[in-house]
Amino acid sequence: MAKTLYDKLWDMHVVSEREDGTALIYIDRQILHEVTSPQAFEGLRIAGRKPWRLDTNIATPDHNVPTTAKERASGIEGIADETSRIQVKTLDDNCNEFGVREFNMGSVNQGIVHVMGPEQGATLPGMTIVCGDSHTSTHGAMGSLAFGIGTSEVEHVLATQCVIQRKMKNMRIRVEGELRKGVTAKDIVLYIIGQIGTAGGTGYAVEFAGSAIQSLSMEGRLTVCNMSIEAGARVGLVAVDDTTINYFKGRSFAPKGEMWDQAASAWKELVSDEDAVFDEDILLNAQDIYPQVSWGTSPEMVTDVYGQAPDPALIEDEIKKAGVERALAYMGLQPNQKITDIKLDKVFIGSCTNGRIEDVRAAAEVAKGKKVASTVNQALVVPGSGLVKKQAEEEGLDKILIEAGFEWREPGCSMCLAMNADKLGQGEHCASTSNRNFEGRQGFGGRTHLVSPAMAAAAAIAGHFVDVSE
Amino acid sequence: MKALTTVKGIVAPLDRSNVDTDMIIPKQFLKSIKRSGFGPNLFDELRYLDEGRPGMDNSTRPLNTDFVLNQPRYVGASILMSRANFGCGSSREHAPWALEDYGFRVILASSFADIFYNNCFKNGILPIVVNEQVLDGWFKNVAGNEGYELTVDLQAQTITDAEGNEVAFEVDPFRKHCLLNGLDDIGLTLQEADKIKEYELKRAEIHPWVFGQIK
Numbered sequence: 001m002a003k004t005l006y007d008k009l010w011d012m013h014v015v016s017e018r019e020d021g022t023a024l025i026y027i028d029r030q031i032l033h034e035v036t037s038p039q040a041f042e043g044l045r046i047a048g049r050k051p052w053r054l055d056t057n058i059a060t061p062d063h064n065v066p067t068t069a070k071e072r073a074s075g076i077e078g079i080a081d082e083t084s085r086i087q088v089k090t091l092d093d094n095c096n097e098f099g100v101r102e103f104n105m106g107s108v109n110q111g112i113v114h115v116m117g118p119e120q121g122a123t124l125p126g127m128t129i130v131c132g133d134s135h136t137s138t139h140g141a142m143g144s145l146a147f148g149i150g151t152s153e154v155e156h157v158l159a160t161q162c163v164i165q166r167k168m169k170n171m172r173i174r175v176e177g178e179l180r181k182g183v184t185a186k187d188i189v190l191y192i193i194g195q196i197g198t199a200g201g202t203g204y205a206v207e208f209a210g211s212a213i214q215s216l217s218m219e220g221r222l223t224v225c226n227m228s229i230e231a232g233a234r235v236g237l238v239a240v241d242d243t244t245i246n247y248f249k250g251r252s253f254a255p256k257g258e259m260w261d262q263a264a265s266a267w268k269e270l271v272s273d274e275d276a277v278f279d280e281d282i283l284l285n286a287q288d289i290y291p292q293v294s295w296g297t298s299p300e301m302v303t304d305v306y307g308q309a310p311d312p313a314l315i316e317d318e319i320k321k322a323g324v325e326r327a328l329a330y331m332g333l334q335p336n337q338k339i340t341d342i343k344l345d346k347v348f349i350g351s352c353t354n355g356r357i358e359d360v361r362a363a364a365e366v367a368k369g370k371k372v373a374s375t376v377n378q379a380l381v382v383p384g385s386g387l388v389k390k391q392a393e394e395e396g397l398d399k400i401l402i403e404a405g406f407e408w409r410e411p412g413c414s415m416c417l418a419m420n421a422d423k424l425g426q427g428e429h430c431a432s433t434s435n436r437n438f439e440g441r442q443g444f445g446g447r448t449h450l451v452s453p454a455m456a457a458a459a460a461i462a463g464h465f466v467d468v469s470e
Numbered sequence: 471m472k473a474l475t476t477v478k479g480i481v482a483p484l485d486r487s488n489v490d491t492d493m494i495i496p497k498q499f500l501k502s503i504k505r506s507g508f509g510p511n512l513f514d515e516l517r518y519l520d521e522g523r524p525g526m527d528n529s530t531r532p533l534n535t536d537f538v539l540n541q542p543r544y545v546g547a548s549i550l551m552s553r554a555n556f557g558c559g560s561s562r563e564h565a566p567w568a569l570e571d572y573g574f575r576v577i578l579a580s581s582f583a584d585i586f587y588n589n590c591f592k593n594g595i596l597p598i599v600v601n602e603q604v605l606d607g608w609f610k611n612v613a614g615n616e617g618y619e620l621t622v623d624l625q626a627q628t629i630t631d632a633e634g635n636e637v638a639f640e641v642d643p644f645r646k647h648c649l650l651n652g653l654d655d656i657g658l659t660l661q662e663a664d665k666i667k668e669y670e671l672k673r674a675e676i677h678p679w680v681f682g683q684i685k
Contacts, residue, residue, distance in 0.1 A: 015669045020642065020643045024662060024665070035562075039505045083501035083524050084501055126677065134560050147585075150588065160656060162666060164644070255683070259678060322486070417492075418497065438490045438492040440493075444521040
């Protein structure tokens with residue numbers, strides 16, 4: 001029978017099936033970070049258990065780490081916030097105690113888990129990949145089965161190398177046609193979420209396909225799959241092609257020599273069969289997509305740069321209407337307010353969604369020779385990893401951005417979720433390349449507008465949203 | 471994990487959709503390396519008027535008296551009722567830890583986000599999908615009757631009101647078994663250790679690059 005890519009990945013990893021329809025699924029790679037792992041290691045300790053395998057886990061701190069060079073200079077002891085310091089130190093201690101490979105805060109390889117994994121070749125096509133972080137869906141962009149789990153499951157995977165799961169349904173979202181100028185992977189995924197809603201993908205493994213997706217670089221595909229969770233789908237996927245295979249050649253943990261040839265030939269099978277049947281099949285036209293900007297407090301509350309905030313008076317459904325009214329009040333926006341009239345207080349370029357080298361390049365291209373508007377209090381560029389930072393500096397992108405008035409920081413999650421010192425003040429509007437615009441996400445009372453790196457850089461310069469393609 | 475068999479309790483209504491895990495427990499409280507103590511900061515940004523920080527004395531903070539959990543009639547509630555896509559967003563298990571620590575054992579909603587739904591069962595919380603029409607009725611009943619209670623019977627898979635009206639619900643048999651008995655599933659999985667080892671041997675033959683790369 002014809003199989004989807006998800007079917008193939010699932011079948012490849014079934015250890016045993018139970019009568020009730022659940023299965024024990026083998027996990028090839030687990031990534032650990034400081035926030036969702038301490039209680040899992042503690043659980044092992046209390047039960048007297050050891051990790052099932054050591055050569056499968058890789059750890060790095062990202063959520064809490066400071067991003068100023070000054071605070072990073074003296075290592076963990078230099079982290080000003082005590083609770084953050086304890087958490088980062090606890091990861092180091094646990095990795096040492098249990099023998100888990102870690103890129104610690106001082107390593108050039110340290111970075112956001114979902115940036116570090118692919119760039120190291122630590123996560124590869126065809127693998128099952130888990131992490132105590134919902135954006136683990138990112139890694140599906142390279143034809144792997146990757147999903148976020150809670151801390152109890154982190155412990156379960158450490159102890160057994162498996163998770164208990166029920167198979168999801170298959171959805172395919174095809175984006176066909178040529179992308180308009182200035183439209184990026186971020187705009188595609190925001191547009192998709194706007195179309196199907198934040199629960200549209202719940203219960204599904206979503207394969208992104210079509211010529212517009214195939215035309216994306218690996219970085220772009222990672223951006224799209226990263227936000228599949230924002231459409232409710234734990235799993236996002238893109239079929240393997242030459243772009244995928246070329247991306248992994250020579251990466252640190254990728255197979256070498258004869259084993260590389262063997263792996264690359266196996267990876268070529270990681271595509272949905274031509275006649276595979278999807279439970280849901282959605283077709284979108286790439287030409288309908290313009291640069292996107294979120295206006296509300298849920299990623300589905302999004303429109304394009306030519307759009308405006310909605311008018312609750314025109315919404316009939318009472319629950320939906322109340323939701324829009326609450327979002328507009330929180331965001332400090334008027335009904336029908338034009339997107340281009342939203343003034344920005346801060347700009348954040350980074351995160352597991354848009355903290356890769358292409359994203360920094362896109363921001364630098366827009367910022368080159370220009371200045372951040374005087375009305376913008378802070379414009380941050382936070383590379384997703386030490387290697388992204390190094391690469392950007394070799395290309396001189398840091399200088400372009402600093403010259404334009406951006407701050408160039410050390411790698412970490414930073415203002416995407418504001419667990420460290422990088423955050424919004426109450427009422428501040430931020431053009432952010434991150435993934436969630438929930439109330440308080442980037443700081444108490446902060447107002448997030450999700451955009452692409454180019455749109456964020458253009459907004460930083462204009463002081464309000466502008467169409468980057470112009 | 472605490473076993474859950476029957477829960478009879480006051481229903482607290484949170485009448486909005488897309489309640490996300492950032493809302494349930496804001497990120498600053500995720501810095502704890504423990505599993506307990508999150509209850510006082512459950513829904514922190516909705517519950518208090520100031521910005522919450524770890525280690526604060528919550529008893530002295532200004533309360534948002536409009537928020538449902540601050541209303542005296544819902545004190546001691548063990549059932550939380552909300553709308554579609556409850557628990558969306560981050561995978562933080564701190565969300566069910568906070569709900570459980572506060573005293574909620576059952577969440578009623580018209581739909582749940584997948585990761586949150588799964589996390590609940592690992593922590594002695596029963597999330598139940600209830601259709602919108604039934605929920606509408608219960609939201610009305612809660613509004614009109616102080617101390618409105620429901621009884622949830624996991625074994626029988628029913629929710630019953632004081633007048634004996636009964637609604638059936640679905641739950642995965644394996645999860646039901648674990649929750650009824652308070653079972654930790656690591657022990658159960660390790661009973662299949664031989665199968666896991668057998669799988670690894672077969673897999674290493676066809677995909678050797680999956681093993682031994684990280685040292």
